[in-house]
Amino acid sequence: MGQPQQRAIQLTTTTSTRLRFYGINLGVPVFLALLVFVTFDLTNIDRQLSDMLFDSAAGVFPIGQIHLFETITHKWARIIPNLTGELAIIGAIMSFVWPLLERRRNSGLTQLAIRARLERPLQFARRHRLDFFFVTVAFSVSTGMIHYLKSHTSVYCPVETTLYGGTQAHVEWFRNFNLLHEAGAGRCWPGGHASSAFSLLALYFVARRYCWQHSNVLLAGILLLGMIYGTTRVLQGWHYMSHTFWAGIVVWLSSLLVALCFYGRAKLQRPVRKGSLSYGNDQPLVRPLKSSATLTRSAG
Template sequence: MQNTRHHFYLINVGIPLLIALGTFLAFDMTELDRVISNIFYNPRTHIFLEQHNHLFDKLTHKWPRYVPNVTGGLALIGALMSLVWPLLARLPKLQALLDVVRLGPVLRFTTAYRRDFWFVAVSFAIATGLVHYFKSHTDVYCPVELVQYGGTAIRHEWYEHLNFFHQVGHGRCWPGGHASAGYSMLALYFVARRYRWKHSILLLNAVLVLGSIYGTTKVLQGWHFMSHTFWAGVMVWLANFALAMAFYGRERLSAPLSPRAEPTTSVALVRTA
C-alpha cells in the first residue's frame, strides 16, 4: 500500500516537477528558446515563418479554441442543470411534465454526474485563472515584441520580475495561454480515471499532444517561446491534479483501470456523486 501511494505521487507530482526542473535548466538558464525561435525567424524581413498567415492562425488558434471553450461551457451548463432535478423532488407533476418534453432524462443525467460536471467546470476556471495570474505577475514579453525580433521590449526571464502580490509591467506572454487551453482538457482525463475507463491513458496522450500542438504553432508565429508550452503543461497538470484529489480522492484516482466498462445505475451514481 505504501509503495502504491509513493508510485501514485511520483507519477502525478514527481514527474511534472521533474519536467519543470528540466525546463528551467534547459531553457530558462540557456539560450535554447532563442535558438529554436531563430529557426523560424527571418532577420531580413523581421517576420516569423507563420506570423502573418491568416489561414494558419485560424487553423491553429481561432478554430481550435472552440474545443476547450465548448467543453468548459457544456460542463458549466451541466453543473448548473445538476442542481435543478433535486429541487423538483417534491414536485412530481412538474417532473412528469419535464419527462414528457424529454428534459427529465437530461436533468437526471446531469444530477447523476453532478460531481464530474462541477469538477470539469471548476478545473477549467482554475487553470485559466492560474495562467492569467502568472502572465500578469511575471512581465514576460512574446518574441515578436522583443528588440531581438524587431520589437521594442527587452527580454528577461519570468523569475526576474516575478511578484506574487502585485502585477508587474505590461508583458503577458508567460506561460503559454493557447497551450494551456489545450492542456485544460486534462480535466477529462481525471474524470475518466475516476471511472477507471480502460482508454484513460489514450485520452491523456491525446490531450498532451493537443496542448503541445497548440503551443508549438504559436512558436512558429513568434507569439511564444517553446518553454512557455512546457510551463503551461506543468501548471495545468498540477492544478488539475490537486483539484481532482479534492473532488475524488486518491483511492479513486489510483485504482487500476477496468478492462471493461462497469455497469452503474443512475441511483448509485447520484449517491456517490
C-alpha cells in the same frame, strides 16, 4: 499470521501505494519542470529555435503572416476548450433541475420534461454533478494560475521584443517574478493558448475516477493537443517553445490539486477496469433509467 503483522503489512502496502501515486503524478511533473528550467530557461535553446523561424531580412515570422493559419489554429481552436468549459457549467446547473422536478411529479413542468424526453439528460447531470463541478473548478483554477503567472512575471512575447523587431526587452520569467504584485504589462509566460488545451486534463481525472480503461489514451491525446496548440504559436513568433512545456506543467499540477480535493487519492489510483465505465463499486456509469411511461404512471 497475527493481527499486528496483518496491520503492518496493510500499512506498508498503503504507504507504498501512496508514494507510487505521488511519485508519478507529482514527482514526474516536478522533475520535468526542473528539466525544462535547466534545458531552456538557463540556455539559449528557445531563442535558437525561434531564430530558425524568423526571417531576419523581412523582419517577420513568415507563418505569423498567414491569416488563415491564425484563424484555424488560434481562433477556431479555442472552440474545443471553450465548449468543454461551457458544457461543464451547464451540466452543473442542470444537475439541480431533476431533483426539483421529482418533488413535483404531478406538475405540468415535470410532465412536459418527461414528454420531451429530458429526464435522461437531467438524471445524467444529477448523477455527475460532482464531475461537472470538478471540471468547472479545475478549469477556473488552472486558468487563474496561468493568468497569475503571466501578470507576475511580465514576460513579453518574442515578436514584441527587440530580438525580433519589437520594442520590449527580452527578460527571463524567473528574473522578473514578483510574488505579490504585477511585474509589468507583459503577458506571455506561460503559454495561454497551450494552457487552454491542457485544461482538458480535467477530463482525464474524471476518467481515472471511473477507472476507464482508455484513460491513458485520453491523457496522451490531450497532451498532444496542448503541444499542437503551443507549437502553432511558436511558429507565429508569439511564444517560445518552453512556454508550452511550462503551461502543461502548471495546468497538470493545478488540475491534480483540484482532483485530489474533489475525489481523493484512492479513487484516482484505482486500476482501470475493462469494459464500460464504472463507479468502482460495480455500478455502471450509465445506470438504467425509468422509462417515460413508468415515470408518468408514478406521477399519476
